[in-house]
Amino acid sequence: MRLEQLYYLVEIYRSKTISLAAERAHISQPALSASISKLEDELGVLLLKRTNQGVYPTEIGETIIEKAKDIIESVEEIKQIAKINNMELKGNISMAVEPGVNLTIMPEVLTNFKYNHPKVDIFIKVGESNNILRDIQSGKADFGIILKSEELLQAKDINLRDLFVDELVLITGKNNSIANKETLTLEEALAQPVVLYNTEYVTNCGISSLLKKYGDINVLFRVDNLEMLEKILLHRDCVSFIPNFMAEEYAKFNELVVIPISDVSLDITIDIIWSSRHHLSMVEKELIKGIKSTCCDVN
Incomplete structure (x- = not known):
C-alpha cells in the first residue's frame, strides 16, 4: 500500500x-x-x-x-x-459564524490571531446556523461555527467537530410581566410570544428545530440581526431563546433580563464544520486551533 x-x-x-x-x-x-x-x-x-x-x-x-x-x-x-517555524502565514479565510459565537468568542480569537499572523485576511459572515450550513455546502465559506441542528446531522459530505456543549435560556425586557421570575418552566416559556433570529426567508432555524420537539412555538417575529431583536424585546411583551454563554453579554444591559428554564435542560452543541470536499489550509487550521483554545474557556 x-x-x-x-x-x-x-x-x-x-x-x-x-x-x-x-x-x-x-x-x-x-x-x-x-x-x-x-x-x-x-x-x-x-x-x-x-x-x-x-x-x-x-x-x-x-x-x-x-x-x-x-x-x-x-x-x-x-x-x-x-x-x-520557517514560514510566515499568509492567505485569506472566509468563515461563517453563528451570532452568539461571533459576539462573545470571535473578538478574542481574531485579536490574538491577527497579532500573530498579520498577513492573513479574514472575512466573517454572521448568520443563522442552517444558513451557514448551506454556505459551507455551496463553497461560499471555508468553514463555519454553528449550533448543531437536525439539518446538520442529516447533511452529507460535512465534517464536524464539537467545540462545547451549552443550554438555552430565556431573555426578555425588564418591563415584561415575567421579568421578575427567577425561573420559568418550558411550558410557560413557550406560551410567550417568541422572537427568533433568522437570516433567510425560511421558517426553520437551529433553535426552532430544537424547541419544536417540545410543542408549538408562538413566533411573533423573525429578525436577521441582534440589534433589532433587542429593540423588540424592550418594546414588546415577548421573549427570545439564547445560548447560556451569551447570557453574560446580555446581562450587561440593565434593560434585559435572563431567565433560566427550570424543568427541562435545553442542551445545545456548538460545532465547527467544513465540507469534506474542502481541504483545510495551514492558515485555516491555525485559526481553528485558536478558536478551540478560546472555546475551552467557555466550558
Whole structure:
C-alpha cells in the first residue's frame, strides 16, 4: 500500500468520477484506475462501485476512505509542522459564524490571531446556523461555527467537530410581566410570544428545530440581526431563546433580563464544520486551533 493510492482513493470519493479525479490528481485515467485496482487486490476487498451516475464507495470502502482521510490529514500536519517555524502565514479565510459565537468568542480569537499572523485576511459572515450550513455546502465559506441542528446531522459530505456543549435560556425586557421570575418552566416559556433570529426567508432555524420537539412555538417575529431583536424585546411583551454563554453579554444591559428554564435542560452543541470536499489550509487550521483554545474557556 502506497500513500499516493490513498490520495487517489479519497480524490475519487470527492470527485465522484474517475475522469475528474484523474484531472485533479494530475494522472491519466488508466493509471488512476490501475492504482486503485492494485490497492483493492492488496486489501482483498472491493472499494468502489461504478454506476451510470458516478463512482461511489462500497460499505467497506467508505470505512477505509475515512481512515485514509485521517492518514492524509496526519501526513499534511507533519509537513506543516516542518514548515511552520520557517514560514510566515499568509492567505485569506472566509468563515461563517453563528451570532452568539461571533459576539462573545470571535473578538478574542481574531485579536490574538491577527497579532500573530498579520498577513492573513479574514472575512466573517454572521448568520443563522442552517444558513451557514448551506454556505459551507455551496463553497461560499471555508468553514463555519454553528449550533448543531437536525439539518446538520442529516447533511452529507460535512465534517464536524464539537467545540462545547451549552443550554438555552430565556431573555426578555425588564418591563415584561415575567421579568421578575427567577425561573420559568418550558411550558410557560413557550406560551410567550417568541422572537427568533433568522437570516433567510425560511421558517426553520437551529433553535426552532430544537424547541419544536417540545410543542408549538408562538413566533411573533423573525429578525436577521441582534440589534433589532433587542429593540423588540424592550418594546414588546415577548421573549427570545439564547445560548447560556451569551447570557453574560446580555446581562450587561440593565434593560434585559435572563431567565433560566427550570424543568427541562435545553442542551445545545456548538460545532465547527467544513465540507469534506474542502481541504483545510495551514492558515485555516491555525485559526481553528485558536478558536478551540478560546472555546475551552467557555466550558
